[in-house]
Amino acid sequence: MPGRHGQGPRDNADTATKGEERNYTVRAVERVCSILNLLQESVEGVSLIDVAQETELPKSSAFRYLWTLEAHRYVERDAGTGLYRLGLGFVGMQSRHLEVLRERARPWLEKIRDEFGETVNLAILDGDHIVYLDVVESKHRVRFASARGFREPLYATAMGHAIASRLPEERIRELLPLSATGYEIAPDSYLTGIGDIQRLGYAISDDGDGRCVAAPLTGTRLPVALGISAPAARFSRADADKAAIRLLEVTKEITVNPIPEQRSSPQS
Structure with missing residues (x-):
């Protein structure tokens, strides 16, 4: 007699197909x-x-x-x-990949922080915002730093501009904010700026008292960028241009040589 959970019919099905090769593809x-x-x-x-x-x-x-x-x-x-x-639909499914990337990048973030004395950030695109995956803060008492997990609009930061420089034009237009009367950010103007970043390989933004330089992380399909942020009074435009050259070197190295030859002790 079949049990209450239907073992009988299931056994009959197994018997009926015994010896047959199933193909569920x-x-x-x-x-x-x-x-x-x-x-x-x-x-x-x-x-x-x-x-x-x-x-x-x-x-x-x-x-x-x-x-x-x-x-x-x-x-x-x-x-x-x-x-x-x-596409970006896979980003949310790759939490373990992001953690591995963060672990690989961390020594490099520390190394750059020690070289320039300023806060170094790693961020990824999530929807129409960037999310900070890791932050290694400057040791200066006065510093610019966001918390890990903090979100900012894609269009509002050098980190976002750097990430956008690797996206298709149609995707960038989709990510720009809309209001009842149309785009809040003029797409053509924004795309012109992104074109300049594509030619340079990095983005610089000045936001009041702060300045940030960022470059997209190459060697990965993830929409990720690495950046340095600091008070503008201590981090001049010339300093940012110099730091950009270093960022371009490091963004290529992270996925190839995950641990610098010399680095500071890992921070918790």
């Missing part, structure tokens, strides 16, 4: 996995033709898959090159 899901695997393996991005060949789909069908993934932010398309890469 869904072709559409397999194709999505193939697309995501292909994108994950590419640094520069992949073309529609590449995706069609990988999935053995007609270009029109491959485009529909990509369009759907893009609509859900799991894929993004570079308007300039037409290439596809993984």
